[in-house]
Amino acid sequence: MEAATIVGLLADPVRLKVVAALALGAGTIEQVADASGLSLKEVALAARRLARAGLVHRDGRLLVLHTERFGAAARAAAEAAPAPEPLSDDPAADAVLSAFVRDGRLTSIPSQRSKRLVVLDHLVRVFDPGVRYPEREVNALLAVWHPDVAALRRYLVDEGLLSRDSGVYWRSGGYVEV
Template structure:
């Protein structure tokens, strides 16, 4: 069973509740109905559909969730997924960026200065050289990356990647593509 099929099955709120109740320990149609607050008929119909798809083993009123199928589908989807595009042409920088940037968001600010500089140099590229930005716009651009915009702003200024005067910022460092 593939991940898309599982997601499609769980997109139905009734089937999702049945799977949740089974995952939490319910073992019969009656227990699932009680745990989910749904009627026996709805639970039975959802259980039948989940059993036909191979996610649930059904023996009369006794139900068992095939939890191993979720992991197997997730592993297969991960193996089939294309490799992510590198964030840098430099393999060392790409390794640092891959550790701290997920889906275009900074998951955490590196504590080690050398790694933080790699991340900040990547981040500062959202600012055009020669353009002046009010603090509100700097905050908006940085918020796309991470919720702690004040820390990011401070790091960028402290490392000389952005300069500031009277609440106006401009790019003053970092790698520039030509």
């Protein structure tokens, strides 16, 4: 079963409640109805649809959720997903960035300086050379990456990637495309 099919089945709130009740230990139509607050008719109709799709085994009033099908669908979807685009042409830098950047956000600020420098060099590219930014704008640009904007701002300044004077910042280091 494909992950998209499972998601489509669970997009219906009634079927979602039935699956949730089964996952939490309900085993009969009556138990699912009690746990979910649904009527017996709603549970029976949803269970029939889930059984036709192969997510639930129905034997009279007994219901068994095939939880293994969720994991199998997730694994198949992950295998079919395209490889993520590298964040850097340098394989070593890409390995560091892949460990700390997910979906365009910084998952954590590396404590090891060498790794932090790779991440900071990547982050500083949101600042255009020659442009002066008020602190409020610097904070807004960094907040897209991580909630601790003060730490990122401090690291960028301490490592010479940004300079500041009187609350105004500008890019003063890092790799620049020419």
